[in-house]
Amino acid sequence: MDFELSEAQKELAERIEGLDLPEEPIRACFAALGQAGYLERELGSQEGFGSLAMWEARVALARRMPQLVLAAELDRLVSGLVAERGPETISAALKSGQSIAAAAFSERDRNTLRGELGTLAEPDGDGFRLSGRKDQVSLARACDLLAVLADTPEGSAILLVEPAADGVRIGEPIDTLGFQALGTCPVAFESVAVGRERVIEAPDDPREALRWAEDRAVTAIAVGICKLSLDRARQAADAPRQAGKPPAGYQVVRFQLAEMLTLLQTAELLARRAAAESSDRSLALCAKVFATEAACRLSDSALSILASAGYRRDEPVARALLEARFGTLAGHSSQVARMAIADDALARLAP
Numbered sequence: 001m002d003f004e005l006s007e008a009q010k011e012l013a014e015r016i017e018g019l020d021l022p023e024e025p026i027r028a029c030f031a032a033l034g035q036a037g038y039l040e041r042e043l044g045s046q047e048g049f050g051s052l053a054m055w056e057a058r059v060a061l062a063r064r065m066p067q068l069v070l071a072a073e074l075d076r077l078v079s080g081l082v083a084e085r086g087p088e089t090i091s092a093a094l095k096s097g098q099s100i101a102a103a104a105f106s107e108r109d110r111n112t113l114r115g116e117l118g119t120l121a122e123p124d125g126d127g128f129r130l131s132g133r134k135d136q137v138s139l140a141r142a143c144d145l146l147a148v149l150a151d152t153p154e155g156s157a158i159l160l161v162e163p164a165a166d167g168v169r170i171g172e173p174i175d176t177l178g179f180q181a182l183g184t185c186p187v188a189f190e191s192v193a194v195g196r197e198r199v200i201e202a203p204d205d206p207r208e209a210l211r212w213a214e215d216r217a218v219t220a221i222a223v224g225i226c227k228l229s230l231d232r233a234r235q236a237a238d239a240p241r242q243a244g245k246p247p248a249g250y251q252v253v254r255f256q257l258a259e260m261l262t263l264l265q266t267a268e269l270l271a272r273r274a275a276a277e278s279s280d281r282s283l284a285l286c287a288k289v290f291a292t293e294a295a296c297r298l299s300d301s302a303l304s305i306l307a308s309a310g311y312r313r314d315e316p317v318a319r320a321l322l323e324a325r326f327g328t329l330a331g332h333s334s335q336v337a338r339m340a341i342a343d344d345a346l347a348r349l350a351p
């Protein structure tokens with residue numbers, strides 16, 4: 001396999017590297033991503049990491065603003081569904097980045113399978129009345145559109161609701177360990193009126209669609225965390241001291257650096273291979289598990305080399321340590337992914 005990227009495969013990533021991305025507001029970042037073409041590429045509720053070009057662009061963005069990769073992938077999930085099944089005007093605004101969508105899919109303590117949701121849409125005149133609660137909705141306060149997964153009498157559907165609509169109650173942002181910039185909030189819906197034209201059919205397995213969107217984001221973020229951790233550890237290990245030897249003068253620290261570089265290279269190559277062979281679902285899950293767990297190890301090793309100088313809130317490695325852990329919980333969690341990988345391995349080994 002040829003791991004050299006073509007000019008065409010690098011083009012979107014290079015555009016993302018050159019983008020002017022202000023820290024705030026997130027709306028300006030979405031507009032910039034829309035202009036770069038990032039929000040309209042490869043939409044659709046697909047499995048895996050998408051193409052190599054999109055994968056490289058995600059990693060480029062992850063190194064600059066990890067939270068934006070996650071926000072954009074949730075937005076792209078909704079945008080893809082609207083493009084396939086929803087009104088053209090809403091779709092065009094999402095693809096251009098002029099409008100931002102939040103995915104209100106998951107419900108704690110419940111499956112998101114048809115017939116098992118706590119959020120219900122009852123027919124009412126020409127439309128529906130939506131009632132229920134979603135516990136974790138990222139960008140709930142910053143978005144223009146809440147895509148709410150709910151059960152209707154005809155099956156599961158996604159209702160496109162304006163956050164300012166009567167009966168929508170957005171709670172206070174959750175004090176999450178990392179990714180605070182996503183402003184993840186609980187949202188309650190109290191008999192919210194939704195017109196039939198803003199109701200689209202849900203994918204066959206909405207939970208899987210959400211998991212894959214999260215996998216694509218957190219795997220790219222994990223590779224970014226691995227690179228950042230190694231860079232910071234290398235700088236700290238090499239830094240001259242007033243007296244005594246620098247950390248890199250100790251064999252044990254050199255071993256740590258060698259292990260970090262090995263994990264980074266492996267995570268990067270495996271994820272690239274999964275993107276190149278986008279139809280191999282099991283390979284993508286292996287890459288996701290490896291990269292997200294490697295990010296936890298690398299950020300932890302980096303902090304141990306930075307030592308007390310790194311044990312502070314404004315140290316990027318300290319932040320990366322908290323964000324890395326989310327990668328193993330989000331999407332196909334390490335446990336869920338391992339179950340699926342094992343199923344696949346057994347099926348392949350079956351006579």
Ligand SMILES: Cc1cc2nc3c(=O)[nH]c(=O)nc-3n(C[C@H](O)[C@H](O)[C@H](O)COP(=O)(O)OP(=O)(O)OC[C@H]3O[C@@H](n4cnc5c(N)ncnc54)[C@H](O)[C@@H]3O)c2cc1C
Nearest residue numbers: 103104105106108109136137138176184330333335336339
């Ligand atoms: C910061 C943040 C932002 C989020 N933003 C959004 C958002 O914008 N929109 C949204 O819809 N959701 C959002 N979520 C929720 C997220 O998408 C996941 O659904 C959620 O983190 C995982 O579900 P859970 O926490 O309910 O865990 P559960 O699914 O209840 O899992 C609990 C435990 O059981 C294990 N487990 C579960 N199923 C299996 C299985 N089949 N096989 C083996 N083990 C299993 C898991 O690995 C885990 O250890 C967000 C969460 C966070 C933390």
